[in-house]
Amino acid sequence: MEGILSPAESAALKELFEKKLNGVMRMYLDTCARCGICVESCHVYASMPEVKYTAVGRAEVVRKIFRRYFRMQGRFAPWLGEVLEFDEATLNAVYDAAFSCTGCRRCMVHCPFGIDTQQVMAIAKALLIGADREPKVLSMLADMSIAKGEGIEETRADYAQALKNLEGEVKAIWPVPEGTSAIPYEAKEADVLYVALAGSHSIVSAAAIMNAAGEKWTLSSFEAVNFATFVGDSGKAKRVAQRIIDEATRLGVKEVAVVECGTAFRYLRHMIGPQKFRVVAFVELIDRYIREDRIRLDKSRLPESVTYHDPCQIARNSGIMEEPRRILRAISDRFVELRPNREENWCCGGGGGLVAMGELDFRMKSSRVKADQLKASGAQIVTTACENCHSQLSDLNEHYGLGMRVEFLSHLVAKALVLPGERFRR
Numbered sequence: 001m002e003g004i005l006s007p008a009e010s011a012a013l014k015e016l017f018e019k020k021l022n023g024v025m026r027m028y029l030d031t032c033a034r035c036g037i038c039v040e041s042c043h044v045y046a047s048m049p050e051v052k053y054t055a056v057g058r059a060e061v062v063r064k065i066f067r068r069y070f071r072m073q074g075r076f077a078p079w080l081g082e083v084l085e086f087d088e089a090t091l092n093a094v095y096d097a098a099f100s101c102t103g104c105r106r107c108m109v110h111c112p113f114g115i116d117t118q119q120v121m122a123i124a125k126a127l128l129i130g131a132d133r134e135p136k137v138l139s140m141l142a143d144m145s146i147a148k149g150e151g152i153e154e155t156r157a158d159y160a161q162a163l164k165n166l167e168g169e170v171k172a173i174w175p176v177p178e179g180t181s182a183i184p185y186e187a188k189e190a191d192v193l194y195v196a197l198a199g200s201h202s203i204v205s206a207a208a209i210m211n212a213a214g215e216k217w218t219l220s221s222f223e224a225v226n227f228a229t230f231v232g233d234s235g236k237a238k239r240v241a242q243r244i245i246d247e248a249t250r251l252g253v254k255e256v257a258v259v260e261c262g263t264a265f266r267y268l269r270h271m272i273g274p275q276k277f278r279v280v281a282f283v284e285l286i287d288r289y290i291r292e293d294r295i296r297l298d299k300s301r302l303p304e305s306v307t308y309h310d311p312c313q314i315a316r317n318s319g320i321m322e323e324p325r326r327i328l329r330a331i332s333d334r335f336v337e338l339r340p341n342r343e344e345n346w347c348c349g350g351g352g353g354l355v356a357m358g359e360l361d362f363r364m365k366s367s368r369v370k371a372d373q374l375k376a377s378g379a380q381i382v383t384t385a386c387e388n389c390h391s392q393l394s395d396l397n398e399h400y401g402l403g404m405r406v407e408f409l410s411h412l413v414a415k416a417l418v419l420p421g422e423r424f425r426r
C-alpha cells in the first residue's frame with residue numbers, strides 16, 4: 001500500500017520509540033484523561049484554535065503509535081481505531097505535532113497529572129530523526145556547532161584577537177585598570193566561566209557588568225547555543241554541552257554563567273548531571289551583584305515604562321522569576337507586569353527551534369496572544385533574558401506594529417551602571 005514503510009523501517013522506528021519508554025513516559029502515554037484542561041493553555045491553540053494545536057491533540061499522535069505497537073489492543077485489534085501505523089501520513093502528523101510545539105510546558109502547569117507534552121514530543125522528534133524527516137536546518141546547525149568546537153585550536157588565535165578588538169566597547173561602559181584585560185580569555189584562577197553566544201551583543205554588556213562587580217571571570221571558547229536540543233538529538237546535545245563541561249573542569253571554575261539563552265541554560269543547569277561547578281543564568285549573577293552591593297545602578301537612565309517577558313526555560317522550567325524583577329526594580333520606577341506572568345506567562349512562540357527554522361508565518365500566527373499581551377501592558381520597552389525570545393519578540397513587534405523597543409535585560413543593566421564617584425538615583 002502506498003505510503004506504508006517497509007517492515008525494516010517500521011521495526012527501526014519501533015525500536016527508537018521503545019528506547020524512550022521509561023516509567024514516566026509510560027505514565028504520560030497511559031494516563032491522559034482527555035479532560036481538556038490543557039487545551040486553553042497552549043499559545044498555539046489560543047491563537048489558532050485547531051484541535052491539532054492542543055497539547056492533548058499533539059500527544060495523541062504519539063499515543064496512537066504507542067497503542068499500535070506497545071499495547072495489546074493496538075497489536076491484535078487495530079481495527080478498533082485509535083491507533084496509527086508507521087507510514088507517510090503518520091510521519092507527517094508526527095512532524096506537525098512536534099514542530100508546532102515550542103516545548104514551553106505551559107500545558108504541564110495546568111494538567112492535573114503533570115503530563116509533560118515536551119517530553120512526549122521528544123519521542124516524536126526521535127522518530128523523525130530515525131525516519132530522516134527532522135528539520136534539516138536544525139541538524140545542520142547542530143553539526144556546524146560541533147565542527148566549530150572540534151576546530152577550536154585552528155581558530156583560537158583569531159578569536160583571541162577578535163576579543164581584543166572588542167575590549168574598547170567594554171571599557172567605554174566600565175573602564176578597567178591599565179594592563180588588565182576587559183575580556184579575560186582562558187584566564188587561570190577565574191571563579192566564573194561565562195559562556196556567550198556568537199556575536200558581540202552577548203559579550204560586551206556582560207563583560208562590563210562582571211568587571212564592575214569585580215568578578216574573577218573568563219570567557220568560554222565555546223558558545224552556549226545547543227541546536228541539537230531543538231531537533232531532539234540527545235547524543236549531539238550531550239557532545240555540545242560536554243565541551244563546556246570539559247572547559248569548566250580544566251579551568252577549575254566554581255561557576256558556569258550562561259548567557260541570556262533559555263535553552264542553553266536549562267540544558268546545562270538540569271541535564272548534565274552533578275559537576276564540580278554550579279551552573280547559573282546570567283540574570284541570577286546580576287541579581288546577586290545587586291544584592292551584595294557589588295554594582296550600583298542609576299534609575300534615571302531608563303525613563304521609559306518597561307515590562308518583562310519570562311522566558312519559558314528560565315522562568316517556568318527553572319524557577320528563576322523573582323531575580324529579573326528585583327533587577328528591574330533596581331533600574332526602573334516604571335516596571336509593569338505582563339498579565340499573566342511568571343510560570344503562567346505566554347510563551348513568546350519562538351522556542352523549540354522555530355526561530356532557527358525561519359517559519360515566520362507560523363510563528364506570527366501562532367503567537368497572536370503574545371502580541372495581544374504585550375500590547376495590553378502599555379509598556380514602551382519589553383525586556384527579556386533569552387536570545388531566542390528576543391528574536392521572536394522583535395519579529396512580533398514588527399509584524400503586529402506594537403511600537404515597542406525590545407531589549408536584553410543585561411543591556412539595560414549595563415546602561416545603568418554607576419561609576420565610582422558618579423551621582424545617581426536609586
Ligand code: SF4
Nearest residue numbers: 042101102104105107
Ligand atoms: S509545551 Fe507549550 S507549545 Fe507545546 S503543547 Fe504545551 S503549551 Fe503548547
Ligand code: SF4
Nearest residue numbers: 032033035036038111
Ligand atoms: S490536562 Fe492532562 S489529562 Fe487533561 S487532556 Fe490535557 S494532557 Fe490529558
